[in-house]
Amino acid sequence: MTIAVWIVSGITALLFVFAGGVKLLRPKEQLKAQMDWVDDFSPWQVKAIGALEVLGAIGIILPALTGIAPILTPIAAVGLAVLQLVAAVVHARRKEPQMIGINLVLAALAAFVAVTRFLGY
Numbered sequence: 001m002t003i004a005v006w007i008v009s010g011i012t013a014l015l016f017v018f019a020g021g022v023k024l025l026r027p028k029e030q031l032k033a034q035m036d037w038v039d040d041f042s043p044w045q046v047k048a049i050g051a052l053e054v055l056g057a058i059g060i061i062l063p064a065l066t067g068i069a070p071i072l073t074p075i076a077a078v079g080l081a082v083l084q085l086v087a088a089v090v091h092a093r094r095k096e097p098q099m100i101g102i103n104l105v106l107a108a109l110a111a112f113v114a115v116t117r118f119l120g121y
Contacts, residue, residue, distance in 0.1 A: 005116045009060050009073075012109040016057035016080060023050025037090055037099075049083075056080040060113050070117075077114035081107045 023031065028043040038046050059076025063069050084107035091099040 001116070001121050005113065005121045008109055008116075009064070009113050012077075012080070012106070012113055013057040013061045015106065015109075016053045016060075020050040020053025020055075020057065023047065024054065036096070037094060040090065040094070052083060053080070056083070056110075060110070060117075064117060074114040074117035077110045077117065081110035081114060084110065 023046050028038050028046050031038045031046065041049070056076045056079050060073055060080065063072040063076075084103045088100045088103035088107070091097075091103060
């Protein structure tokens, strides 16, 4: 089970680092081409979302890997899951059902990491 938790944690972290990094590094105007939802948010809010995703990705790997404050790993995973559930609501409001599925998969991955890490795996 431990190997599965690390694999899911790694995949989840990579997905969030990529998604968050794009939001952090590209201006809002460039993001509009692929992410229509950015119209609903200010540039600093988009950057904040990206920062939360990157920090959450770091949080689901580093504490468990180093053994320093490992309780932060499941807490970070819960934060990422909640972030994705809120994103699903935004996409539902915007009538973007294809994005809701992606949000729910990411939320499920993060929730898996949270539950298994809270259980001590």
